[in-house]
Each structure stands twice: as structure tokens, then as C-alpha cells.
Amino acid sequence: MDWSWFFTNFFAALLLPPLNMLIIAAFGFWQLKIRPRVGIGLIAGGLFGLGLLSTPYVSSRLLATLQVPPLPNSDHDAEAIVILGGGIRSSAPEYGGGATINARTLERLRYGASLYRKTGKPILVTGGAPVGAPVEGPIMRSILENEFGVPVRWVESRSRNTRENAQFSSPILRQAGIRRIYLVSHCWHLPRAIPEFEREGLDVVPAGTGYVSTGRVRLFDFVPSYLAITNSAFALHEWIGLAWYRIRG
Structure with a gap:
């Protein structure tokens, strides 16, 4: 364990x-x-x-x-898209009984796929697992490629938390000459994630999803x-x- x-x-x-x-x-x-x-x-x-x-x-x-501002439609100057995993479902009988992503990760993948279609930038997915559990990164890649029709260039599959997402993804990106990234996660998770990637020497463009409204108050x-x-x-x-x-x- x-x-x-x-x-x-x-x-x-x-x-x-x-x-x-x-x-x-x-x-x-x-x-x-x-x-x-x-x-x-x-x-x-x-x-x-x-x-x-x-x-x-x-x-x-x-x-x-916690919400960061939405990514402007005109901001297309990063070199790669990094999508953070948000968890998995260890058993999905409707998909043959194996593991699949949870709703949070699916929301991030959907926005990452949309961002790819706008920018054409290569994608890195990052997400590991505790010892003995299904690994998130390869599942994320499979869903992006097979269900969204979006290619994934890099997979990081050792990380167990946000800090390790940054620590293990940054060498992959640096080796590819990537310095500026779109960081895709929930808008309320990015305030914790952005400093971790910046600590690793990356320039981060926040690409948040899952915004909540605080406008009109209803009963x-x-x-x-x-x-x-x-x-x-x-x-x-x-x-x-x-x-x-x-x-x-």
C-alpha cells in the first residue's frame, strides 16, 4: 500500500x-x-x-x-497543452468493467480537446495512481484519441498529486523544448497548480474550466x-x- x-x-x-x-x-x-x-x-x-x-x-x-479568469479567445501563444488528471472510476461496467475517468477528468479532457482544435498545440496528459491502482494518464490518452479524435504527444503517469504532476511533467516538456504551456484544469484548482508548474521553470497560461456562477440569487x-x-x-x-x-x- x-x-x-x-x-x-x-x-x-x-x-x-x-x-x-x-x-x-x-x-x-x-x-x-x-x-x-x-x-x-x-x-x-x-x-x-x-x-x-x-x-x-x-x-x-x-x-x-478560487476561480481564475477564463482564457481569452485570442490567447494562442503557448507551445503545448498540459491537461491535469482529476481522478478515475476504478470499475465501469458499462465500459467492460475496467477503469475509466471520472466526471472531473472528463470535463478537463473536453476543454483540452477544444483548446487543441483552436490552437493545434501538442498535448501532454498527466496523472498517475497509488500503487496497485489503475493509472490515469494512459486512460486519459485513450479517451482523447479514441473518443475525441485528438492526438496526445506525451503521457506522464507517475504523479499522485498536483505537485508531482508538475515535477514529473516538466522534464518531458523541457526535453521537447517547451517553456510556455496552457495548463488545463478546473478553474478553482489552478491557483494551487499554477505555482507548482512555475516552480519547475515553466511559463503558465491558465486554461480553466468548470466555472460556477455567483450572479442571480434564486430561492x-x-x-x-x-x-x-x-x-x-x-x-x-x-x-x-x-x-x-x-x-x-
Whole structure:
């Protein structure tokens, strides 16, 4: 087992919704007999926080704090397109039972394919896996080439996180004489990804996808939903990741 990957994801789960709010509420139940007021406050705080993070209004605004501006239609001066993996589904019976990409990675591939058709720039896909799991990079290449009809020049398949995406992709790009890249990922993930590629000496043009709107407010924006709690988790994951990368240097 890849213990580094395991513990990273285990502690991330503890810090992200819904588990973080449920832990606060559970601690409150434990405190009820010892310190009733503290217990009631923790239970109320945990449930209230869970409710807030479950509303589209809150989740969209959390993601909006991370969004980079969309790529201008006229910006076609980078030398290559780098598409970051966003995860896989380990079993897809509708595709014969093997592994395939998840919805986040598919969204990134679709935008990367669109960018390729506009620019004609060569593509690098990057995504590995914990030991023993299906490797993401080759699956991304297969889908781009066989389903989108877009060629992939390079595949990086050792990385397990965003920092390693940059560390393992940059030598491939430098060997090909590439210095300026379009970096394709979700717009809320790019603030964490861009500095990692810049650390490796690359000039990055952000190419974000998956934007959320914070314009018109509707009544249902205050009704809890499973999608909203997921988006809140994405946002908090990125903020925690940004802080962790800065601490590690």
C-alpha cells in the first residue's frame, strides 16, 4: 500500500465536509453529560455548518474565491497543452468493467480537446495512481484519441498529486523544448497548480474550466443539496492544499 497517499487522503477526509462537521457534532454529544452548554453548542455548530456548506449559495461563493479568469479567445501563444488528471472510476461496467475517468477528468479532457482544435498545440496528459491502482494518464490518452479524435504527444503517469504532476511533467516538456504551456484544469484548482508548474521553470497560461456562477440569487440557492456539499468540499480541499504547499515550501 502507498502509505503516503493513504494518510494524505485520510486526514483530508477528516478536515473536509461532511465529515468535519459531523465530527464536531459527535464531539458535542460526547460533551453533553460533562459540559452540557459546550455540548449543545458544538452539536448546533456542527449541524449549522453542515447545513450552510450544503447550500448552493455558500458552495458557489467558496469556489468563486478560487476561480481564475477564463482564457481569452485570442490567447494562442503557448507551445503545448498540459491537461491535469482529476481522478478515475476504478470499475465501469458499462465500459467492460475496467477503469475509466471520472466526471472531473472528463470535463478537463473536453476543454483540452477544444483548446487543441483552436490552437493545434501538442498535448501532454498527466496523472498517475497509488500503487496497485489503475493509472490515469494512459486512460486519459485513450479517451482523447479514441473518443475525441485528438492526438496526445506525451503521457506522464507517475504523479499522485498536483505537485508531482508538475515535477514529473516538466522534464518531458523541457526535453521537447517547451517553456510556455496552457495548463488545463478546473478553474478553482489552478491557483494551487499554477505555482507548482512555475516552480519547475515553466511559463503558465491558465486554461480553466468548470466555472460556477455567483450572479442571480434564486430561492433554491438556499436549499441544501448533495452537489453543493461536494462543491464546498472541493473549495475547502483547495484552500487546505494551498496552505499545506506553502508550509512545505
